[in-house]
Amino acid sequence: MQQLIYAIATMIAGVLGCAAYFFGSNFILDTIYPAKGKDAARAARNMRRAAVIRPWLFLGPALIALTLYLVxxxxxxxxxxxxxxxxxxFVGLFNYKWMIADQQFRESILNNFMWLLVVPAAATFFGLVIAVLTDRIWWGNIAKSLIFMPMAISFVGAAVIWKFVYDYRDAATAQIGILNAIVVWFGGEPQAWITLPFWNNFFLMAILIWIQTGFAMVILSAALRGIPDETIEAAVIDGANGFQIFFKIMIPQIWGTIAVVWTTITILVLKVFDIVLAMTNGQWNSQVLANLMFDWMFRGGGDFGRGAAIAIVIMVLVIPIMIWNIRNARKEMEGR
Structure with a gap:
């Protein structure tokens, strides 16, 4: 209860602080550069100066925060x-040389590569299919709401939920994990799924796919609604079936949006951390770069050099995709 009170008080203080800054900064600016007065030329000059300064008053806090927490x-x-x-x-390139020779770093790179191959493709595919199907049924908006709901859950919260899905008990004990309960019901043996090397990576990926499918669905659904009805009607008149309309009419017209969704999820995958930390903590060959960085930076006494070097590698991997994503999004907006 005390934490809840603190959270509510913080939100109220934040909102009131923003309102106070908004009105206070405007009042001070209008006081320094009054837009009224007997001298019309001076009043006009004050209005121009205030118009130049005012946007920076509102952008200033955000720019300061970005500089402090990002730059x-x-x-x-x-x-x-x-x-x-x-x-x-100063040790020069020692930390980078260590990374190249470190077995855990190579394991993390390999696992991240697998995540990159599977998660963006699966989340985008499921999001696209669901977007198309839900637009054809009367309860589509309800279905979209349910599918989008995992986006409101934190990654740690989602990991806790899926821990119950993968939960393992001895074969002589009743299984409370959904997956093992299904396996036992079909006559199989229960497994400790998240401890199976290599395969456990895919079980962890399923969590992120579950979360990000809703994001992909919403963006792609909006793109699909932007396709002119005349185009679909003309294809139907020409004798095109559902699959031909989907693959030859719809997808080519929203390909730019698909690429943006794909790369956005790709950037998220490169930084994946919470799910691995909460589910396996990098054990059983499930280590990823962000979790490895956390281990070196904050655990076992901490190694700031190695942790920072891994962070730089993550940043270098993310930046090209981010730049391409921004450029593609701008082209998409200009095309519309």
Missing amino acids: YPVFESLRLSFLDKGGQN
């Missing part, structure tokens, strides 16, 4: 990656 950490991580464990002595 500064990038340069600080880059600096730390060239330092030793304590972040004091």
